[in-house]
Amino acid sequence: xxxxxxxxxxxxxxxxxxxxxxxxxxxxxxxxxxxxxxxxxxxxxxxxxxxxxxxxxxxxxxxxxxxxxxxxxxxxxxxxxxxxxxxxxxxxxxxxxxxxxxxxxxxxxxxxxxxxxxxxxxxxxxxxxxxxxxxxxxxxxxxxxxxxxxxxxxxxxxxxxxxxxxxxxxxxxxxxxxxxxxxxxxxxxxxxxxxxxxxxxxxxxxxxxxxxxxxxxxxxxxxxxxxxxxxxxxxxxxxxxxxxxxxxxxxxxxxxxxxxxxxxxxxxxxxxxxxxxxxxxxxxxxxxxxxxxxxxxxxxxxxxxxxxxxxxxxxxxxxxxxxxxxxxxxxxxxxxxxx
Amino acid sequence: xxxxxxxxxxxxxxxxxxxxxxxxxxxxxxxxxxxxxxxxxxxxxxxxxxxxxxxxxxxxxxxxxxxxxxxxxxxxxxxxxxxxxxxxxxxxxxxxxxxxxxxxxxxxxxxxxxxxxxxxxxxxxxxxxxxxxxxxxxxxxxxx
Ligand code: SF4
Numbered sequence: 234x235x236x237x238x239x240x241x242x243x244x245x246x247x248x249x250x251x252x253x254x255x256x257x258x259x260x261x262x263x264x265x266x267x268x269x270x271x272x273x274x275x276x277x278x279x280x281x282x283x284x285x286x287x288x289x290x291x292x293x294x295x296x297x298x299x300x301x302x303x304x305x306x307x308x309x310x311x312x313x314x315x316x317x318x319x320x321x322x323x324x325x326x327x328x329x330x331x332x333x334x335x336x337x338x339x340x341x342x343x344x345x346x347x348x349x350x351x352x353x354x355x356x357x358x359x360x361x362x363x364x365x366x367x368x369x370x371x372x373x374x375x376x377x378x379x380x381x382x383x384x385x386x387x388x389x390x391x392x393x394x395x396x397x398x399x400x401x402x403x404x405x406x407x408x409x410x411x412x413x414x415x416x417x418x419x420x421x422x423x424x425x426x427x428x429x430x431x432x433x434x435x436x437x438x439x440x441x442x443x444x445x446x447x448x449x450x451x452x453x454x455x456x457x458x459x460x461x462x463x464x465x466x467x468x469x470x471x472x473x474x475x476x477x478x479x480x481x482x483x484x485x486x487x488x489x490x491x492x493x494x495x496x497x498x499x500x501x502x503x504x505x506x507x508x509x510x511x512x513x514x515x516x517x518x519x520x521x522x523x524x525x526x527x528x529x530x531x532x533x534x535x536x537x538x539x540x541x542x543x544x545x546x547x548x549x550x551x552x553x554x555x556x557x558x559x560x561x562x563x564x565x566x567x568x569x570x571x572x
Numbered sequence: 573x574x575x576x577x578x579x580x581x582x583x584x585x586x587x588x589x590x591x592x593x594x595x596x597x598x599x600x601x602x603x604x605x606x607x608x609x610x611x612x613x614x615x616x617x618x619x620x621x622x623x624x625x626x627x628x629x630x631x632x633x634x635x636x637x638x639x640x641x642x643x644x645x646x647x648x649x650x651x652x653x654x655x656x657x658x659x660x661x662x663x664x665x666x667x668x669x670x671x672x673x674x675x676x677x678x679x680x681x682x683x684x685x686x687x688x689x690x691x692x693x694x695x696x697x698x699x700x701x702x703x704x705x706x707x708x709x710x711x712x713x714x715x716x
């Protein structure tokens with residue numbers, strides 16, 4: 234049984250995490266737009282632009298099309314936002330242990346990640362527009378495509394930690410406490426880098442950004458999944474996009490660059506917490522810059538049939554090679570005992 | 573409908589071609605290039621009328637496009653502004669006596685801002701957007 238004070242703590246931290254997720258998520262979207270603008274030699278919107286957009290969307294009329302299934306159409310954005318916030322409760326933020334860290338691990342996070350995408354699919358099908366239906370089908374195909382390489386990354390990292398004799402290799406707490414780089418030998422580090430690459434390519438697909446934004450393709454599908462959404466509902470999808478950006482960056486940070494400032498230099502209690510949070514934010518922005526902003530400025534959109542082969546064939550192979558290297562690393566005693 | 577300041581700092585535009593010769597399109601595309609960078613002011617092009625605050629119409633309304641124009645206009649959520657870019661949309665322009673013309677844009681739907689020119693320069697289009705913002709500010713001041 235969960236004691237009542239513990240329940241109160243969880244509820245309290247859930248409220249904090251919700252506010253934090255929404256604010257930081259929108260901030261990340263703003264930073265992304267600013268960085269992309271600078272890369273194109275533009276001034277770009279102010280960093281608080283997403284907040285302005287959100288406020289505008291909230292005063293717009295909320296249209297529910299006549300031929301839409303109204304309750305699914307209205308429910309999908311709420312569930313999408315809620316489920317992306319729930320994932321945050323399982324992820325470490327700086328040096329703060331995740332509020333629900335004891336109740337779920339990386340596998341659960343992987344499953345939860347599909348819920349916002351599924352909500353968008355449901356919302357797309359429910360909006361009764363052919364564009365949205367095509368978008369929803371593409372979203373499903375993309376989801377099936379990137380799930381496989383993502384699973385390889387998760388399993389490979391956890392397996393290597395388990396081979397090094399670490400307890401509960403799937404919980405984010407122990408993954409963050411034992412970075413893969415400190416556990417693995419030289420071979421394993423090469424494998425880890427390959428997995429990092431896979432993770433970096435999965436991130437834009439998960440966030441449906443260029444080059445994997447086939448489901449929202451504005452030029453072909455007129456906004457795809459979101460074609461019929463307006464006003465409040467669109468604002469909710471916009472928010473969940475921001476929170477999902479934070480989630481994906483936080484997962485990459487927790488699995489691959491989990492170090493905290495306070496573990497490198499000794500700092501007084503209160504300062505350490507703030508420093509860690511800022512350092513975490515810096516890492517999140519770095520991850521987002523490399524795998525979202527940079528890629529989205531530099532590349533064009535993939536065709537939907539290419540998306541599947543990119544993920545299943547190329548990234549699947551890269552991920553498997555990474556996994557094999559990690560296994561070889563654990564099997565060869567000379568390399569394996571460096572930990 | 574109560575408008576707040578955030579509305580005119582985040583205008584999303586949907587471009588609709590009601591029978592234009594494509595000259596105006598080229599200038600609209602020129603107006604969203606990095607050289608003019610309207611995203612500084614939160615202006616961006618969106619792919620669907622449902623997300624849009626501004627409807628940018630180019631060209632005169634031809635017979636086949638009238639119904640579509642009315643439908644796209646109805647699909648946009650309130651509050652909305654209509655901008656008519658190019659002489660064609662204002663008077664019919666070079667196509668004024670064409671046999672398949674329904675008329676200038678403002679005979680089909682209400683227009684808020686006109687941008688004359690054949691085609692108008694990007695500066696003129698941006699100026700038109702500024703006029704649209706001023707109109708929105710007036711609406712904010714007086715209520716609707
Ligand atoms: S105003 Fe001129 S450039 Fe624009 S659509 Fe008409 S003829 Fe073409």
